[in-house]
Amino acid sequence: MAKLTMVQAINLALTEEMERDPGVLVLGEDVAQDGGVFRLTDGLLEKFGPGRVLDTPLAESAILGTSIGMAMAGLRPVCEMQFCGFSYLMMGQFEAHATRMRARTHGQVTLPLVIRMPYGGGVRALEHHSESREVLWAHLPGAKVVLPSGPRNARALLAAAIRDPDPVVFMEPKHSYRAFREEVPDEPEVLPIGKAQVVQSGTDVTLVSWGAMMRPTLKAAAEITGKRGVSIEVIDLLSIAPLDAQAITDSVRKTGRCVVVQEAPRSFGPSSEITALINDKAFLYLEAPVARVTGYDVVTPYFGREKHYIPSAGRVARALETTLDF
Amino acid sequence: MAKLTMVQAINLALTEEMERDPGVLVLGEDVAQDGGVFRLTDGLLEKFGPGRVLDTPLAESAILGTSIGMAMAGLRPVCEMQFCGFSYLMMGQFEAHATRMRARTHGQVTLPLVIRMPYGGGVRALEHHSESREVLWAHLPGAKVVLPSGPRNARALLAAAIRDPDPVVFMEPKHSYRAFREEVPDEPEVLPIGKAQVVQSGTDVTLVSWGAMMRPTLKAAAEITGKRGVSIEVIDLLSIAPLDAQAITDSVRKTGRCVVVQEAPRSFGPSSEITALINDKAFLYLEAPVARVTGYDVVTPYFGREKHYIPSAGRVARALETTLDF
Amino acid sequence: MPRKPVAKFTIDHLQVLDEHGVVDAKLDPKLPDERLLEMYRWMRLARELDERMLKLQRQGRLGTFPPNTGHEAVSIPVAMAMGPKDWFVGAFRETGGRLVRGEPLTSPLYYYNGWEEGNILPDPALRITPVSVVIGCQVPHAAGLAFASRYQGEDAATVCFIGDGGTSEGDFHEGLNFAAVWKAPMVCIVQNNQWAISIPRSAQTASQTMAQKAIAFGIPCVQVDGNDALAMWVAINEALDHARSGKGPYLIEAVTYRLMMHTTADDPKKYRSEAEEKCAWEKEPLIRFRAYLAGKGLWDDGKEGALIAEVKEQVDQAVRAFEAPVDWAQDTAFDHVYGTDHPHLHEQRAEFLANVRFDGGKEADHG
Amino acid sequence: MPRKPVAKFTIDHLQVLDEHGVVDAKLDPKLPDERLLEMYRWMRLARELDERMLKLQRQGRLGTFPPNTGHEAVSIPVAMAMGPKDWFVGAFRETGGRLVRGEPLTSPLYYYNGWEEGNILPDPALRITPVSVVIGCQVPHAAGLAFASRYQGEDAATVCFIGDGGTSEGDFHEGLNFAAVWKAPMVCIVQNNQWAISIPRSAQTASQTMAQKAIAFGIPCVQVDGNDALAMWVAINEALDHARSGKGPYLIEAVTYRLMMHTTADDPKKYRSEAEEKCAWEKEPLIRFRAYLAGKGLWDDGKEGALIAEVKEQVDQAVRAFEAPVDWAQDTAFDHVYGTDHPHLHEQRAEFLANVRFDGGKEADHG
Ligand SMILES: Cc1ncc(C[n+]2csc(CCOP(=O)(O)OP(=O)(O)O)c2C)c(N)n1
Ligand SMILES: Cc1ncc(C[n+]2csc(CCOP(=O)(O)OP(=O)(O)O)c2C)c(N)n1
């Protein structure tokens, strides 16, 4: 057991998977010599050489496009988008090929590849460095979208993503990269993709979130538990596509109340799908409307104003109270 | 009054707007000499000349990117994506610039431009020619997404889109391009963007749809009204961003029941947002869960299998009955 | 302003067989007779398939498709020159090359009739990638495949096709740049058939040649008469040698002409003259190749008649196989979303099957 | 294989002032003294601003920013050569040129401290587009602006900047191709500073020069010593004439060096040697320009001292203005989503304001 930051834990997973499988390789802008702009891939070049850790030219569509070619040939590329704000340049390759190759060939050609990208706000970064747009990938059939929330699950989910037979968008909450450490076991761990975790079980209200928002979510849960003595069930989705409908349904059928916390803008965001899912599967159990604590439907302001635009623990706490009092 | 197809009605709107405003111009692949692959822009080149009707090279990102430049200079470009399946290549320009320029400059630079694209299935077309992915645009703050359902509203909404101060994604249901005709007034008409239309008012259940799905929706409404003597309110959203929350809320508060019909895959689709909205605004009025009739979460099959994958009038009718019987 | 030259480039043009079938003896690759006959046979077969598909399409027995008539001398010699480990990365107008490479005649029929079954290779070892409809996307794929070949220690090259229109897409540029930086064993064939639907070559780009686009990436290139199968043979062999020897990618511009409509949904009369088409038909690849064979004493009208009968029968058989009733499941889409199992897809499949039962076998009513 | 040449290209290099400030008399554009002094003044000011911003950033008084030190001779002469109707389309390392064009010194300070206010021009007629963070996107914008100038009957050109790294993006390729096909009055400056964060020029592309990328589009081009303000002056004037005269776009490769870190978040020690940096500092643009001025009897240490004091004071003033308390609203984001009014944004603004009240003025707690 070592206490690692998320950056270290992801680096560990990359190292372990590259050691395990010679078909795994890492590519992207500045990932080799520089070790990545977050130093996340530091040391990989030294360990695995320039043949497996590739600094690419500056072109996101080709980073994914060449990864698709590599995966068609049987390799397992793990490519990086330097920030998710630049990933929309490869949406064409993603929609047309990454998500469709398996269906197109009825399974004859598959694409075991991973697209890593830091996402989310709160780090006082320039424009395009702070968004949370996971739904753009999640809506596309054939896509898997994984969002770890801490060092330990980041390491285990990245291992799963690399071993997965399908393309996985792996969105890393950059706000949590170095914000805290967690015990990470010495032995490799693998978590199933598409399974949520009940982080804390409870009976009065269900609190659902993922990625960077798990921190304010848990903080709010602790605050309201302390303040009102209620029992809160907290679910960390870990992946939003596929979405673990069972975990959400089971919980809401038990608690009858639900608050969903997302960093993304509200409209057409992941919490809308979760609300719709609860409407489908637990309608008669609901004692209050599902509450959505979300980003606003505005263009993400520059970091001078950012602080009030990211959902805070306070907002989650207030939504919990409103939902409990409904 | 003339009875026009949607293709003719859209052509009429383009002609009228180009006549009205010399800053309006049309660009895209094959839009000039060829008159567009659907013959939708036929005659514009002859009327307005090659300086205002531009055949571009084959590059979607630059079609939008140059349109953004033109709009910055005060022109009103109407650009075409030949099929929405190729529009993802310009997602980078759209996300980074089209939706953000106004916010970036606090309104000093604005982008009055329109992106037209045919969308949707049912025309026995090749891969990438049949999808409905409006949510990818609608989720982005700053985007307006308009989806006409018939010749008359197509003409009036396109005029509105061209006059609008913001970028508008104008998604044309290609299945309806020539499927039917409607009376279109001689005088130019303009419909407000962001306002739904109550196509038929009723008291027992609300049926919400937009674009190509309005046809099976209305058919199902007629069938169930006939069969069960119920009173069905039908809403044509016309635009999904901004979404007319008021129209949906008012209706569902009245009827207590709602069926939403979308062609897109279910998960993270527009109907999820509508369901979440109803959860927020009309929770206590609901007598049944909101029903979603949608595409499935599968990669759109080639047209040999397409017919069963597009929501049919039968599916809508069955959802209506289930919702009424709940 | 006076300047010091720091780099110089020349674009060469290669033709071996002129439009009358006269061969440049110095350049003649002197292919064995049986290879020449094989080449001609493939070209005839590809042409015949197009003609039949056009008929089927017009009769409503096939969906829209892009004919490859006029392009036979591009992809066919290329595919014949390729080795078994090489990757063939087509755009969508290389039907001839795909057949050479081992795709069954039924594949384009299924594919263009809306069945994914047309993408399933009898053996994945054929190394043909599926048609790439979204223009340009295949170029980065090819760079990745070429990289992978070398990574896997194979002495193989990747050959990728794109149209003149396709060169305008960002992915063309990005993919070639990656391949060049990686010195990946890749050959890119720009099939310059003068048109991208209705956009003429001159409105697609202001560059004098398509070949010179390679200069942007430091990639060597040549412009070839793409109606001349022998010139293509010479060029592709040189390009493959270059790529395989570790020197990086190579680009060939094959100058040809799209003799038919873009796809069966297109009407070229809207944008080009019959005179232009007529002139192009005079330069088309089969006439000159046949003249060349005849000049060598390898061909005559009798042989031509027999070959045409033979390929017709071959296509007939394929059409019969294609039109034989099949019992393919309707719900296959649910099998291939993911390689892993997920409950929501089980649920939705059940819903789908119930809806198919309700709506009946008949076309669902979309209004 | 023997081939017939069909096209030939040469890339020229232009230098007027060598690294010791020795001028090539034949090439000297013979700028009036006051223009030369003005040019030097802008270069000093831009350098001074960088140095101050670096200090502010290190003290936590400014966010991350990309220094433009070493690039002064590229964007400054370009901006000085431009006319009032021309469009200045920057990437993000043209601070100097932006100031020349009329952007206040406070703009970069606000911008890099996370305030959109840094993008608001004192007058939109300045025709400076905002920083384009997503690499490459600005090239199509420039093509569109250039098209629009002509459409609107203006005798104006658009000048667009991009880095060596940026040339790998598809948008660079697509934008130049559109501009060339349209013969749009546009000049593209590739600011080749040898690095794209940690990626050296040699790993970015295999082309011998950056200039030759223009050949792909049939665009004329030249490679210029980008540390030589006089060569840049000569080149941009020729390029602007070319563009304005209806001959279409022109591309200039400006060879320079990123003397500082990529941004203040970067550490160049990870990927390049101090020896390389030292060598680059010897070629930097200000030293040689100052030597040139001194050689002409226009400059001495006294004048240098006075100028430095003057620009320092100018920057001081800007910093004071920037650091003066402002009372900008927190909810401006709601004002600029759309130019039309929509109820959901009123609702959400109310919710936002309520939340700000609840959370207090303090940094919201994101865990
Ligand atoms: C990204 C994209 N945009 C548009 C289209 C529609 N389209 C199909 S083929 C074609 C023209 C292709 O021209 P070219 O590359 O010259 O190939 P050719 O058809 O001549 O073989 C277009 C515009 C497409 N398939 N993909
Ligand atoms: C599309 C995109 N990808 C990645 C980045 C991250 N990034 C910012 S600057 C930069 C390098 C740019 O290099 P170059 O174009 O040479 O400009 P320079 O920084 O040297 O001025 C990168 C990779 C980005 N801003 N946009």
Ligand SMILES: [Mg+2]
């Ligand atoms: Mg073509």
Ligand SMILES: [Mg+2]
């Ligand atoms: Mg650079």
